[in-house]
Amino acid sequence: MSSAVGTSKTLSTRLIQLGALLCIALLIHVVTRIVPQLPGGSTSTVLALGFLLLAGTLMSEVLETVGLPHLTGYILAGMIGGPYIGHWVDHQAVKQLAPASTLALCLIALGGGAELKMAMLIQVARSLAWATLLQSSLVWVIASLAFLALSHFMPFTAEFSMIQLCGVAFLWGVIAITRSPSAALGILAQTRAKGPLATFSLAFVMLSDVVVVTLLAIALVIARPLVVGEGGISLSDLSVLGHELLGSVAVGTTLGLILAIYLRLIRRQFLLVLLAIGFSLTEALHYIQVEPLLTFLTAGFVVQNATKQGDSLLHEVDNISGTVFVVFFATAGADLDLPLLRTLWPIALTLCGVRAAATVLSAKIASRVADDVPVVKRFGFAPLISQAGFALGIGAVIARTIPQLGGAFQSMIIACVAINELIGPITLKYAFDKSGESDRGADQTWAELPSNHAA
Amino acid sequence: MNGTWLLVALFALAYLGSILLKGRAIRGFGLPSGSEYLVIGFVLGAHVFAVIDRQLVAQFQPVVAMGMGWLSFRVGISYLSVGTRAIRVSRLLLGNLLSLLVTVGVAAVVFFVGRAFSFSVNDLGFLALGVGLIAADNTRHSVRWVAEQCGASGPTTELVGDLARCSALLPILGATLLFAVVPSDHVAGLPFALRVGFPLLLGIALGGVLLLLLGRELRKNESWGLLLGTCLMAAGACLQLGLSSIASLFILGLVLSFSKHRWDLKAMIAPTEQPVLLPMLLLAGASVNVQLPSAVLLLLLVAVVAKLALRVLFGALIVRRFVANRAVALCIGISQMSCGVVSVIISTGIAARSNSALGNALLLYTAACMLLGEAIGPAKLRQVLDEVDEISGNDSADHSESLAPESEMLKLRPGP
Numbered sequence: 001m002s003s004a005v006g007t008s009k010t011l012s013t014r015l016i017q018l019g020a021l022l023c024i025a026l027l028i029h030v031v032t033r034i035v036p037q038l039p040g041g042s043t044s045t046v047l048a049l050g051f052l053l054l055a056g057t058l059m060s061e062v063l064e065t066v067g068l069p070h071l072t073g074y075i076l077a078g079m080i081g082g083p084y085i086g087h088w089v090d091h092q093a094v095k096q097l098a099p100a101s102t103l104a105l106c107l108i109a110l111g112g113g114a115e116l117k118m119a120m121l122i123q124v125a126r127s128l129a130w131a132t133l134l135q136s137s138l139v140w141v142i143a144s145l146a147f148l149a150l151s152h153f154m155p156f157t158a159e160f161s162m163i164q165l166c167g168v169a170f171l172w173g174v175i176a177i178t179r180s181p182s183a184a185l186g187i188l189a190q191t192r193a194k195g196p197l198a199t200f201s202l203a204f205v206m207l208s209d210v211v212v213v214t215l216l217a218i219a220l221v222i223a224r225p226l227v228v229g230e231g232g233i234s235l236s237d238l239s240v241l242g243h244e245l246l247g248s249v250a251v252g253t254t255l256g257l258i259l260a261i262y263l264r265l266i267r268r269q270f271l272l273v274l275l276a277i278g279f280s281l282t283e284a285l286h287y288i289q290v291e292p293l294l295t296f297l298t299a300g301f302v303v304q305n306a307t308k309q310g311d312s313l314l315h316e317v318d319n320i321s322g323t324v325f326v327v328f329f330a331t332a333g334a335d336l337d338l339p340l341l342r343t344l345w346p347i348a349l350t351l352c353g354v355r356a357a358a359t360v361l362s363a364k365i366a367s368r369v370a371d372d373v374p375v376v377k378r379f380g381f382a383p384l385i386s387q388a389g390f391a392l393g394i395g396a397v398i399a400r401t402i403p404q405l406g407g408a409f410q411s412m413i414i415a416c417v418a419i420n421e422l423i424g425p426i427t428l429k430y431a432f433d434k435s436g437e438s439d440r441g442a443d444q445t446w447a448e449l450p451s452n453h454a455a
Numbered sequence: 456m457n458g459t460w461l462l463v464a465l466f467a468l469a470y471l472g473s474i475l476l477k478g479r480a481i482r483g484f485g486l487p488s489g490s491e492y493l494v495i496g497f498v499l500g501a502h503v504f505a506v507i508d509r510q511l512v513a514q515f516q517p518v519v520a521m522g523m524g525w526l527s528f529r530v531g532i533s534y535l536s537v538g539t540r541a542i543r544v545s546r547l548l549l550g551n552l553l554s555l556l557v558t559v560g561v562a563a564v565v566f567f568v569g570r571a572f573s574f575s576v577n578d579l580g581f582l583a584l585g586v587g588l589i590a591a592d593n594t595r596h597s598v599r600w601v602a603e604q605c606g607a608s609g610p611t612t613e614l615v616g617d618l619a620r621c622s623a624l625l626p627i628l629g630a631t632l633l634f635a636v637v638p639s640d641h642v643a644g645l646p647f648a649l650r651v652g653f654p655l656l657l658g659i660a661l662g663g664v665l666l667l668l669l670g671r672e673l674r675k676n677e678s679w680g681l682l683l684g685t686c687l688m689a690a691g692a693c694l695q696l697g698l699s700s701i702a703s704l705f706i707l708g709l710v711l712s713f714s715k716h717r718w719d720l721k722a723m724i725a726p727t728e729q730p731v732l733l734p735m736l737l738l739a740g741a742s743v744n745v746q747l748p749s750a751v752l753l754l755l756l757v758a759v760v761a762k763l764a765l766r767v768l769f770g771a772l773i774v775r776r777f778v779a780n781r782a783v784a785l786c787i788g789i790s791q792m793s794c795g796v797v798s799v800i801i802s803t804g805i806a807a808r809s810n811s812a813l814g815n816a817l818l819l820y821t822a823a824c825m826l827l828g829e830a831i832g833p834a835k836l837r838q839v840l841d842e843v844d845e846i847s848g849n850d851s852a853d854h855s856e857s858l859a860p861e862s863e864m865l866k867l868r869p870g871p
Contacts, residue, residue: 016667016668017668019664020664020667020668023660023664024664024688027657027661027688027692028688028692031691031692031695031696032695034641034642034696035639035641035642035695035696044691044695045517045691046517046520046521046687046690046691046694047687047688047690047691047692047694047695048691049687049691050683050684050685050686050687050688050689050690050691051684051687051688051691052684053680053683053684053687054680054681054684054685054687054688055684056680056684057677057680057681057684058668058681061677269470269730272466272469272470272730273470275466276463276466276467276470279462279463279466280460280462280463320679322677322679322680323679323680323683326680326684
């Protein structure tokens, strides 16, 4: 295929992209005004998916001119077209796009797992250990205290006793230590960053998934009796965690081996195989209560480290990475509850500010203790700001497990995730650009991400 | 069966389709038009085993719409060329003239015979035009299948291949009229011309936009997002308005075939055809409804006979200019009975849109024509090619690349 790799885009190209963006906005505006919504809404889902894909791609290109990351473009396209601004993609369409979004997340996790090479992990093991320890403890504590301090300004906590507030704040801490692997991978794919910061970012955000799932289970064991106010700490809840973790690793390992065998022996039409497995397995995994994200992450990790098919898997996933990221983040943008954000923004912004500050502080301390290279010392916090679907998923688990918290707690999570979702990718891209690890102007390729160029 | 399992089954079928596309050794496997998948769909559908019931089919309408739209796009982008060989203008005109004659002839026969029954003029006109347009389709898959199997190459092989490819334009564009007759309530008040013209204008506009976007810089990861996004937008806009999405996407593909990157784009898209087509055939088969009024069934029978007669007549008349042997010319007419992807996307789209006995009748007519065409078309074509000495024996690897799958041919093309 002829490619423009290495060429910068001209002004006329940008103007064409902007013009195209306006054209499709006009088109969807006219169509959705003539036919607002049909029963079932299935046709509007086709239109919505098309719009999000096209607008997300074009918006990311247009925003590239001002140095913003592609992910921000995808999210903004979703927000503008979503149910609160343009009203072109309605709630029903967003809901119907959820399976596509889940599948995208699983494919992102699979690619992410395959990026984790054992050699790379060993290389950054010391940094990783200190960062994980401090980010998971210090940020948890500071974020919990901040929540406690600000609880007077949150109407939904008015009825809670001090003990209950402590329990809720404890859970808030878990939300605060949740990161976004998809955002980090998206930025890495776009910038083709190579170097110590890229390696550290990738390793940390991937590992943090496992850490957060574990800590969530422990936090629920401790916080539930405090919030609910009855019963004691039940260690039986940990068996659920054990089942989930071991189940994910077991299923993921099996899946990884199957994928490796397929890649070794057949390889043909791997995309179709991935789609079929993605759709069917996510359904099945929910049924047997196994964490899909962790399962796909493990599968990718197994293919990369236990077989010789790692590069093949990365190459195959790379072929669909562009589309997958657009679908996932544009849908996430459309799903952002902007009116809620408008209501809660002062408290949400404060909580995000405290979380960011705690993250920076923890990163600085961890880097100093681990004696990291200067670039990680300076920008090691950057990949840890983003939050996205994983944090929302954790929030949903908490709300489901402790219904007494009500929808307001989840709304606060959504508001904070929205802010971090917008700020995080910009911060990370800025860090890569400033650290000189970005390889600007090159066509994105997942296969050439830092795992293959570990410093 | 629930939706997830059906989806997985469709993926499996798509996978099978992708395997059948690859490798000379197994190309030509299966029936020429893929009608076995239509039959499997019918058997699994509501009439026989009810594994795929009507509710499930309805649930998959967006998937079907996207799949059909994509196939139409694929037909559009490859309409003007076979592999890297551009089809001559004279062939284009000839193919379309043949399609027009068959359409008008079959529609006229059905219309006049149908007046003997108690149909309203509107219903009869709808049915007549529908079957006429479907009758005009002659699938290129069947020609390619025979060429693959027999190792055929030469001017006659090329002629029938070109005519088959050219036959797609009229049915797809003509179907906009049928869609315009049954629009959604929201656009029913718009002038008829606008309902017909909107999908075409949308295809031109979005095709032009895509041409500009991809024409300047074709970057790997962006191309798929832009292609899929534009196709889905065109399909979604037309579906929302209840207009012809297939015409829109066909035009979009046609416009894109003028891109300087057209060979790259065709090479990207060509391998997706079989994986999309087979699941769509299965779902189309599951949608076939044979419980129709006897008058409609009788008219469909008349339409099938009319198609056969007119194909033989017009095919022979037109092709005689190129083929001296009269008997061979007659056989070419019969060989053009094969129909496939274009008929299926038109009839499935209209059946889903109109949700009436007439829409179902078109789908049933397509199924009947596909089966009949499968039975007689390839055999006659083989006979024709044998008569004109274009079959090079049993060595299928020796045949010309003129009708080989485009995905393979485009790989052979030197870079621009």
